[in-house]
Amino acid sequence: MQDTLFDFISKYVSLTEDEKNAIVSLDIFRSVKKGTTLLKEGQKSKESYFVLKGCIRTYYVLDGEEKTTAFYTEMEALTPPCVISKTPSEYYVSCIEDCILLISNSDMEAELNQKFPKFETMCRILSEELLAKQRIDFDEFKTSSPEQRYLNLVEKRPDLIQRVPQHQLASYLGIKPQSLSRLRARILEKKS
Amino acid sequence: MQDTLFDFISKYVSLTEDEKNAIVSLDIFRSVKKGTTLLKEGQKSKESYFVLKGCIRTYYVLDGEEKTTAFYTEMEALTPPCVISKTPSEYYVSCIEDCILLISNSDMEAELNQKFPKFETMCRILSEELLAKQRIDFDEFKTSSPEQRYLNLVEKRPDLIQRVPQHQLASYLGIKPQSLSRLRARILEKKS
DNA sequence: ATAACTCGATCACTTAAGTTAAGAAATGCG
DNA sequence: CGCATTTCTTAACTTAAGTGATCGAGTTAT
Numbered sequence: 001m002q003d004t005l006f007d008f009i010s011k012y013v014s015l016t017e018d019e020k021n022a023i024v025s026l027d028i029f030r031s032v033k034k035g036t037t038l039l040k041e042g043q044k045s046k047e048s049y050f051v052l053k054g055c056i057r058t059y060y061v062l063d064g065e066e067k068t069t070a071f072y073t074e075m076e077a078l079t080p081p082c083v084i085s086k087t088p089s090e091y092y093v094s095c096i097e098d099c100i101l102l103i104s105n106s107d108m109e110a111e112l113n114q115k116f117p118k119f120e121t122m123c124r125i126l127s128e129e130l131l132a133k134q135r136i137d138f139d140e141f142k143t144s145s146p147e148q149r150y151l152n153l154v155e156k157r158p159d160l161i162q163r164v165p166q167h168q169l170a171s172y173l174g175i176k177p178q179s180l181s182r183l184r185a186r187i188l189e190k191k192s
Numbered sequence: 193m194q195d196t197l198f199d200f201i202s203k204y205v206s207l208t209e210d211e212k213n214a215i216v217s218l219d220i221f222r223s224v225k226k227g228t229t230l231l232k233e234g235q236k237s238k239e240s241y242f243v244l245k246g247c248i249r250t251y252y253v254l255d256g257e258e259k260t261t262a263f264y265t266e267m268e269a270l271t272p273p274c275v276i277s278k279t280p281s282e283y284y285v286s287c288i289e290d291c292i293l294l295i296s297n298s299d300m301e302a303e304l305n306q307k308f309p310k311f312e313t314m315c316r317i318l319s320e321e322l323l324a325k326q327r328i329d330f331d332e333f334k335t336s337s338p339e340q341r342y343l344n345l346v347e348k349r350p351d352l353i354q355r356v357p358q359h360q361l362a363s364y365l366g367i368k369p370q371s372l373s374r375l376r377a378r379i380l381e382k383k384s
Numbered sequence: 385a386t387a388a389c390t391c392g393a394t395c396a397c398t399t400a401a402g403t404t405a406a407g408a409a410a411t412g413c414g
Numbered sequence: 415c416g417c418a419t420t421t422c423t424t425a426a427c428t429t430a431a432g433t434g435a436t437c438g439a440g441t442t443a444t
Contacts (some may be wrong), residue, residue, distance in 0.1 A: 062335060069331040081324035090328075113316070117309055120316055124305070127319035132273035134323065136282075138330045139261040142366045143254060145402090146431075166392060174334045179431050181393055186430090337432090338401075358422060371401050373423050378400090 001029065001052055001100055008075055012122040019116070026108065032099045039080060039093040046106040048079040054099030055163055059171075060091045068168040071096075071160055077126070079106075096164065146175045147183050193221065193244055193292055200267055204314040211308070218300065224291045231272060231285040238298040240271040246291030247355055251363075252283045260360040263288075263352055269318065271298075288356065338367045339375050 006020060015023075032038070032054075039045050041061060049056060051072050058078070059068040069091070072078045082089040083106055113120040141149060150173055154161060161169065167177040175183075198212060207215075224230070224246075231237050233253060241248060243264050250270070251260040261283070264270045274281040275298055305312040333341060342365055346353060353361065359369040367375075 058331075060331065060335060067335045069334055070327075079320065079324070081328050084320055084324040091331075113313070117312070120309070120312060121305070124312055124316035124319060127316060127323055128271065128276055131319055131323045131326065132271070132276040134326055134330065135262075136273050138326065138333070139250075139252065139283075141330070141333070142261050142363070143252060143259045165390090167390095171334070176432060177392075178394085178433080182431085185393080357420090359420095368402060369422075370403080370424085374401085377423080 004052055004075075005050075005102065009122065012125050013118045015118070019118070026104075028102050028104050028108075030101050030103050032095050032101055034095055034098045036099075037092060037094040038103075039082075039089055039091075041090060041092055042088045044082065044086070044088055045080060046083055048077065048083060048104050048106065048109070049093070050077045050102040050104070051075065052100040052102065054095060054097040054101070056093060056095050056099060056101075057164075057168060058091050058093050059168075066168075067171045069172065071164060071172065073159065077130070096168075141174070146173055146179065147187070149173050150180070150183060151187070196244055196267075197242075197294065201314065204317050205310045207310070211310070218296075220294050220296050222293050222295050224287050224293055226287055226290045228291075229284060229286040230295075231274075231281055231283075233282060233284055234280045236274065236278070236280055237272065238275055240269065240275060240296050240298065240301070241285070242269045242294035242296070243267065244292040244294065246287060246289040246293070248285060248287050248291060248293070249356075249360060250283050250285050251360075258360075259363045261364065263356060263364065265351065269322070288360075333366070338365055338371065339379070341365050342372070342375060343379070 002024060005023075006015065009015060029052075038049065038056065039047070049072070051074055053074060055071055055073045056078065057068050057072075058070045058080070059066045061067075070078075078093070080089055080091070080093060109123070113123065140152065144152065153169075153173065160172075164172075166180055170177040170180040173180065194216060197215075198207065201207060221244075226246075230241065230248065231239070241264070243266055245266060247263055247265045248270065249260050249264075250262045250272070251258050253259075262270075270285070272281060272283070272285060301315070305315065332344065336344065345361075345365065352364075356364075358372055362369040362372040365372065
């Protein structure tokens, strides 16, 4: 599992054995059971998550309804906005599968950034890349219809359609579960 | 105008006079006329933009139709995804007002990042903040209807409604210009 | 084993957005 | 200034999403 992490890091910076050991000794690897809530609305938190195995989701509760806005799977990182803004969280984070996560603390990260320029370089590049990726996702979302968005998801993240309940997928696509059901029926109709 | 920039930077790191002079001597301040296209679809580019005055927009041309996905105004920064991915641009960037911009080059930035850790720290923090902000925007977009999105925009970016043509606002809200017109009429109806 | 709950599909109905077209108002340009 | 183009609004019609309700299958808990 550690190798998975270092393979990932090696795409951004190259670490010495000592540096790798330093990371391992931080003791931030965590096994988390399906259903565990990592962050609740209203909570303050300094934790960031990196998914080594499994899937976590972020969701809001608006008018008593869950609105799932994002999923993070293998090799994806999440720093909740509340960690950046230092305000209470607007949303929940929970595990929809048994997970192996890296859970880091922003104080710890600040220290690493100061001590190891290499680490800060990696964080900068990662943020810049994520920003660009997210921008493209947002643009695609804006410029397409629910049906196109669903087809796009089938194309690009077929795994999500298998591992995530439909009602969570629906709000991820910006629609109601009933509409997703109907839309899927419509697509099947067209194919035949 | 330079002061505006240094005021902005001072929120992230504190610069010495020498460092400020170094930035000024990079000669990256540019005046750009309304209507100027800064980046075209298919082009490769290494340029990032920081708006000191004015407004720039990003748009795709899909099926011959312009789809505006973002506006950048005073004190906002744009690094097009193509600069990060080093692939031809998927979209256009153009000025919808006379602008004063900082136009930087990614090679130049890489050099600065290497020479001045302070600069890299600022870039990291900025990217992290922008990522969190954009995440919230995306989440709000997903969880609300076109009408709510419009009202939200009136609330949070009233300036955009004044300075931007409606058909550009419409695709920014993920709808057609006719729908925006209708939706506005509906809102006025309700108020009376 | 059964009761309670969750999840997805379906249906009828309502509401709003997409589409097509036309025309008025504003803007730009020769 | 006046013509052309762009921008915005309106309207009629089509299509799809929201809403509320029901049903069946699968899961969980007791």
